[in-house]
Amino acid sequence: MNDPDTRPAVETLDQAAGLRRWAEQNKAHPTATAHEVAPLSPPAPDRTLILFGPTQAAGPAHKTLERWHQQGHQWIGHPARWRMLPVDNNHRDLQTLTRQQPRWGLWIDSDLDAFRRAFQTLRQLSEQGGPDHVLALHAGFPRQGLLNNLREAAHRYLGVRLLLIDEISD
Structure with missing residues (x-):
């Protein structure tokens, strides 16, 4: 059974993991926000x-x-x-x-x-x-x-x- 009180904690952990990954990828710009950091390489052709x-x-x-x-x-x-x-x-x-x-x-x-x-x-x-x-x-x-x-x-x-x-x- 899913306890409704545990769902927000799991979502918070997922958000935190995503933020940590973003911070790790953008170490060269420690004070930048997510909107200020340009991608390091152009997107691959799709x-x-x-x-x-x-x-x-x-x-x-x-x-x-x-x-x-x-x-x-x-x-x-x-x-x-x-x-x-x-x-x-x-x-x-x-x-x-x-x-x-x-x-x-x-x-x-x-x-x-x-x-x-x-x-x-x-x-x-x-x-x-x-x-x-x-x-x-x-x-x-x-x-x-x-x-x-x-x-x-x-x-x-x-x-x-x-x-x-x-x-x-x-």
């Missing part, structure tokens, strides 16, 4: 973004997540939690990968031919049973103009929802 585009786009795509995080987009969390997994749009098991991975992105370059290539990639993904929601990652285009045109064309002609993030312009 979110994967399947990224279509050139393999070298993983670095710039990650910088885009960092920029959005700095602009206040809370859904990103700490940018170090994201792992970019570049995938060729001719991936053999695209349908299986689509069922396994919930987060998809498309890197859009800034050269004159970038939007044609992006639409072509979205078309190939659609034809191969790829994702129907894809995040547009880029170096910082304004939302109006070509990105909106690409989003509308992807939706109208391919049934793909291209997700655009509002950028805060300087």
